[in-house]
Amino acid sequence: MIIRVKFGKEGALRFIGHLDVLRTFQKIFRRAGIPMAFSQGFSPHPIMSFALPLGLGLSSEGEYLDAEITLCHPEQSPEGGAEGPFPAHELLPRLRAATSADLPVYAVRILPEGSGNAMASVGRASYRLGIRPEWEETLRCGAERLMARDSIPIEKETKTRTVEMDLRPCLYRIEVQPDALFLEIAAGSKANVKPERVWEELIRAGEGQDGIAPLAVRRLDLMREDGTSLGAAGEEV
Amino acid sequence: MRKLALSEEILNTVEKPARYVGGELNAVMKNKDEVDLRFAFCFPDVYDIGMGNLGLQILYDMFNRRPDVWCERVYSPWPDLDRIMREKQIPLFALESQDPVRDFDFLGITLQYEMCYSNVLQILDLSGIPLEAAERTEDDPVVIGGGPCTYNPEPIADFFDLFYIGEGEVVYGALFDLYIRMKKTGASRREFLRAAAGIEGIYVPSLYEPSYHEDGTLAAFTPLVPEAPACVRRVIVKDMNSVGYPENPIVPFVRPVQDRVTLEIMRGCIRGCRFCQAGMVYRPVRERDLGRLMEIADRSLRNSGYDEISLSSLSSSDYSRIAPLVTGLMERCSAEHVNISLPSLRIDSFSLDVMSKVQDVKKSSLTFAPEAGTQRLRDVINKGLTEDDIMRGAAMAFHGGWTKVKFYFMLGLPTETEEDRQGIPELCQRAATLFFDEIPKEERRGKIQITASSSFFVPKPFTPFQWARMEKREEYLERAHRVKDGFRRQVNARCLHYEYHDADVTVLEGVFARGDRKVGRVIRRAYELGCLFDAWTERFDDAKWQQAFRECGVDPEFYTLRERPADELFPWDFIDIGVTKAFLRREWDRAMQGVVTPNCREQCSGCGAGSYRCGICPTAKEARA
Numbered sequence: 061m062i063i064r065v066k067f068g069k070e071g072a073l074r075f076i077g078h079l080d081v082l083r084t085f086q087k088i089f090r091r092a093g094i095p096m097a098f099s100q101g102f103s104p105h106p107i108m109s110f111a112l113p114l115g116l117g118l119s120s121e122g123e124y125l126d127a128e129i130t131l132c133h134p135e136q137s138p139e140g141g142a143e144g145p146f147p148a149h150e151l152l153p154r155l156r157a158a159t160s161a162d163l164p165v166y167a168v169r170i171l172p173e174g175s176g177n178a179m180a181s182v183g184r185a186s187y188r189l190g191i192r193p194e195w196e197e198t199l200r201c202g203a204e205r206l207m208a209r210d211s212i213p214i215e216k217e218t219k220t221r222t223v224e225m226d227l228r229p230c231l232y233r234i235e236v237q238p239d240a241l242f243l244e245i246a247a248g249s250k251a252n253v254k255p256e257r258v259w260e261e262l263i264r265a266g267e268g269q270d271g272i273a274p275l276a277v278r279r280l281d282l283m284r285e286d287g288t289s290l291g292a293a294g295e296e297v
Numbered sequence: 298m299r300k301l302a303l304s305e306e307i308l309n310t311v312e313k314p315a316r317y318v319g320g321e322l323n324a325v326m327k328n329k330d331e332v333d334l335r336f337a338f339c340f341p342d343v344y345d346i347g348m349g350n351l352g353l354q355i356l357y358d359m360f361n362r363r364p365d366v367w368c369e370r371v372y373s374p375w376p377d378l379d380r381i382m383r384e385k386q387i388p389l390f391a392l393e394s395q396d397p398v399r400d401f402d403f404l405g406i407t408l409q410y411e412m413c414y415s416n417v418l419q420i421l422d423l424s425g426i427p428l429e430a431a432e433r434t435e436d437d438p439v440v441i442g443g444g445p446c447t448y449n450p451e452p453i454a455d456f457f458d459l460f461y462i463g464e465g466e467v468v469y470g471a472l473f474d475l476y477i478r479m480k481k482t483g484a485s486r487r488e489f490l491r492a493a494a495g496i497e498g499i500y501v502p503s504l505y506e507p508s509y510h511e512d513g514t515l516a517a518f519t520p521l522v523p524e525a526p527a528c529v530r531r532v533i534v535k536d537m538n539s540v541g542y543p544e545n546p547i548v549p550f551v552r553p554v555q556d557r558v559t560l561e562i563m564r565g566c567i568r569g570c571r572f573c574q575a576g577m578v579y580r581p582v583r584e585r586d587l588g589r590l591m592e593i594a595d596r597s598l599r600n601s602g603y604d605e606i607s608l609s610s611l612s613s614s615d616y617s618r619i620a621p622l623v624t625g626l627m628e629r630c631s632a633e634h635v636n637i638s639l640p641s642l643r644i645d646s647f648s649l650d651v652m653s654k655v656q657d658v659k660k661s662s663l664t665f666a667p668e669a670g671t672q673r674l675r676d677v678i679n680k681g682l683t684e685d686d687i688m689r690g691a692a693m694a695f696h697g698g699w700t701k702v703k704f705y706f707m708l709g710l711p712t713e714t715e716e717d718r719q720g721i722p723e724l725c726q727r728a729a730t731l732f733f734d735e736i737p738k739e740e741r742r743g744k745i746q747i748t749a750s751s752s753f754f755v756p757k758p759f760t761p762f763q764w765a766r767m768e769k770r771e772e773y774l775e776r777a778h779r780v781k782d783g784f785r786r787q788v789n790a791r792c793l794h795y796e797y798h799d800a801d802v803t804v805l806e807g808v809f810a811r812g813d814r815k816v817g818r819v820i821r822r823a824y825e826l827g828c829l830f831d832a833w834t835e836r837f838d839d840a841k842w843q844q845a846f847r848e849c850g851v852d853p854e855f856y857t858l859r860e861r862p863a864d865e866l867f868p869w870d871f872i873d874i875g876v877t878k879a880f881l882r883r884e885w886d887r888a889m890q891g892v893v894t895p896n897c898r899e900q901c902s903g904c905g906a907g908s909y910r911c912g913i914c915p916t917a918k919e920a921r922a
Binding site for chain 2 (some may be wrong): 083
């Protein structure tokens, strides 16, 4: 059975890297007594994957991981019964009891057989960036100008080289409020852009002061390319 | 939400910010207004190293069980953050509350190795606590030291208000009760320290005065007040089943050095190797019951979610029920894919059988610790391992499919000759020859790889070798080079690898290990010159240490190059560890004659630890009767 866990990252957890969060979740599953399925081979590892890594320092209320869980051993069975499927209604309360305050678990859903994994499903991500009131006009103006353009060629640094790409199709929604900027932008394996990068372009287009940085960046949700939330897949337990 | 002591900007700048934010699974949060005593427990090295320390986890758990105490953790800020904290005058903070250490009642520092001494000063300095106990006021926390290095606390005596001599489970309760009681009555710091000196195992350095002979050796060590006993007796746990265990270990988010549950199966060691301080200062051997260990293992794994458990002891094979323990753990762990790590197991058919089940034979290596290259020298150091044992174990291992073997040796042991040194490559060559003789070509799975590494011997207090002299740095390097040459001359030199430890660090460690109070000002000067993280090879700066010795007019060779006369009064002689100086001297004499001493299970040698009337000692049975 494959389950999708929706979780958040707050406080101290913002400074914990992607791989460490993955290892922490493996521990949380063990603490929760939820039997994980393991890969084959001499050093088997739990079958678990994340939708999209979150940059260090960012908080989030919309992270997802998919995990395969297996039949429980009689000894592990919370109901003391024979070997059988893990009782679905136990999943969320047990994960919540096993995690820490800075790594809140919001929901667990059971995915139907053969549905794509979280990583392959991601197409968009939404963010909230904290702003000062005096930046509002700059950003509003930048947003109008960017959204009005047909293409926005930018250079993007990868690990090995600099590539040219068009930012325009990556921008789904830009909304400016007095205290915050909301972005819905491309994310995932097809096209991926960081909120900080969009911020830079907005400031430039709005002719704002060089070097001003958003106050706090928070990921709100991850979505499929068609805009439906990853949290909508499967069935809630 | 918890506040953080460091700003976003700083956390985004420093390497591994997770080291400074706390909030881990099983970290304990309390309301500071609801406790009577706040204890900052410090491991003076970086978070990743100190995090998994068992002693810290034991005391953290024990202290926090008390509703009137809140124990939090502190680690050394890495130099990148150290610089920022000094620039911006950010005081050092504890991880849980993120409050400044200076606001705490106690700062406890665990002293696991001598090379952390400069870091101790960094902790005090960044906390805003005066470095020397004599300069502290009523507003400063009480600074207490514990751990292995307290078996000679004198080089760092000036920096501590108290030392705890012995195992932490025993008298911290009494110390806290005393503190809380005296704090409520408004007693002064001095009054508290005097009263604390009356608790068994507590040493208050400011209440003693050393005097020296003209040649620099210690003449007398005199208590200054009636509360301070002439001899501070080490306190120990008599029944390992009656004390608590951290069954809710703190689980860090970032991968620490010890990324597993540690299962302490026993304390002490029956072996009595003459170079080994742990083998003497943790006597007598005291085991935990099998049932209790299985219970601890089960709960700790469940509460932490770790996927590995490691046995911890000085010599796990000597645990009387090692086979049922390991079998039981394997049954418990295999269904849930939990690994078992078995360090310090003697290589024999049982351990190889177990290891082939829990490890990947092709990837793992087997370790032997002969310590010396010849049987003569192994007899001198009372290392019970014979060449037959090694070769028999190696042959079994080769047949079992292992091709990687590690050997640990020491250079500079008392009475060592060139023959002993050349014995090291020769022993390794015989192991390689054995492989080629035993395993037919078609059955060889990979090339044999033998790695030998040597450290330089550092004589430690409370060992039979506490009288021994050390060598100069140049002599150590010369000896290591000769061993290296010896390896090159072997027939299968291409299968043999040899590496040796740093000689500069060894000499400094030698000074600290057997130093007296005069060494304290050198440590302070070296810290002022910028020494920090000396245990990290790439950060160790010997030139600065040499400068500090020169400027303080302290000759390091006084501590390293002298063989001490039998009747010399040592700076650590005021500590009573149970094992007597007379026994240690007897062992020194037997070492010089090359005579081995039977282990505690074979025959009691009357070391003195029997005075505790517990564990493996014959006196324990008398006490029970």
